Amino acid sequence: MFAGAAAVAAAAALTACTEDDAQLQVELAAAPGSTVLPGEDLAPTLLALSSTLFEAADIAALATEESLTDLLAVSTEAGLPLLLGTDEAVAEELSRLGARTVVTAAGTDLGDLGEDLGDDLEVIELEGEEADDDPLRSVTVAGHPAPLALLVDPELELPAQSAVTAIVQAAGGSVSEIPGGDLGRSGESLETAASAAGDDPATGVVALGESFGPAEAWTDTLQAALTMPQLPGGGHTVFPGRRMIAVYGSPDVPSLGVLGEQGLEETITRVQDLVAEYEGLAEEPLVPAFEIITTMASSDPGGDGDYSSERAPELLREWVDAAGEAGIYVVLDLQPGTTDFLTQAKLYEDLLTEPHVGLALDPEWRLSAGQKHMAQIGSVSAAEVNETVTWLADLTAENALPQKLLILHQFSRSMITDRQDVDTSRPELAITLHADGHGVAGDKLGTWNSLQQDLPEGIFMAWKNFYDEDSPMFTPEQTYEVEPRPWFVSYQ
Helix, strand or coil: CCHHHHHHHHCCCCCCCCCCCCEEEEECCCEEECCCCCCCCHHHHHHHHHHHHHHHECEEEEECCHHHHHHHHHHHCCCCCCEECCHHHHHHHHHHHHHCCCEEEECCHHHHCHHHHHHHCCCEEEEEECCCCCCCCCCCEEEECCEEEEEECCCCCCCCCCHHHHHHHHHHCEEECCCCHHHCCCCCHHHHHHHHHHCCCCCCCEEECCCHCCCHHHHHHHHHHHHHCCCCCCCCCCCCCEEEEEEEEEECCCHHHHHHHHHHHHHHHHHHHHHCCCCCCCCCCCCEEEEEEEEECCCCCCCCCCEEEECHHHHHHHCCCCCHHCCCCCEEEEEEECCHHHHHHHCCCCHCCCCCCEEECHHHECCCCCEEECCCCCCEEHHHHHHHHHHHHHHHHHCCCCEEEEEEEEECHHHHHHHHHCCCCCCCCCEEEECCCCCCCCHHHHHHHHHHCCCCCCCCEEEEEECCCCECCCCCCHHHCCCCCCEEEEEE
């Protein structure tokens, strides 16, 4: 909280020439509401901060662009509200505060505040960096606000940040950094948010800048952050809060990939060992992952005639649960044959309500009528992808789950038609394009670069290493030298 009378007494540079001997008082808000302050323009930021921190104030500091530094020093030392400019909004805030005295720079024109307010204000003028020599008669700071915390985004350089930080720190508040304004980016960000919110997210947590979201949703955002289950590795945001290293395949089917070459416990150890090979190569935390082929492309139409063999969800439950306990993310991979992705995804809704389970769509195995696996390469339209995007995002939101990973596999541009129309607007999903090219390094990089052309904004990139088909397979160091560095790397 503000330093109070002792600090005010130290502000000997101020003078007041009021018509009576009434004591000047600043009253702090008893429970400043949690909010998001605008950060681009200092004037509206200071207005919002004043309305948040102060219940009333007989005296306020009023700055112009030229006198801002001096008035900020006065404001933080004496514990006064600080406002910038003399427009109507400033006049309304001075009226709300009940201000009858302002501290301002000599020569400041108060005419724009309006006759009703401006003519009644007593003025304390600064001369250079100091006010008149007469001592300030008396100012007291009343009220004991809730503990105050300011959250700032270190990835933004906001004009208002230094002034707001100084005012909050002068109020005895803390200042903490939340990268990207994303409370759920990491476990550390969530710990910071939890410490700031204390027992009541509705009071005392002030964020700066639009990266934190709209002010009217801030309390709900805080509450959700504190109650939502976390992802493996901590946090609620899949990327950029972590990078993943995965083994690919299907349990008990060695021919489909390394995940099925050994039992469950051995697979957990294998993927953890893979992650260890990448330690020290990235700044972000590294999280192990299983990519489980959940519906398998088949040469036989099967009983439902869709050329896809669906694994029973209950048979995968053991793998999903064990992965969660071991801090491993799980991706359910769909090879749908002649049916559509959404129909198959809904078969695994129960598993997808787990916070550590995402989804992968593999268009290579999405057949049109009359096509057969291995005879033609399948494809999917952006419209069909978007049906799954909408369903999965809604499922995530309805169950208050952390962000889900949605992988789109691709090695040819033709595999996803109208790819520019893929909906990347849903914050519930981290949509990732998985480049499945294999062979010599030049071919793999050619596929990688081609697939990034005309890519919709907001899609992350993923890479696959093949033990048998690559010549030779990239090392972890070579994999992470690829530009852009892949967020998800799988091994088949």
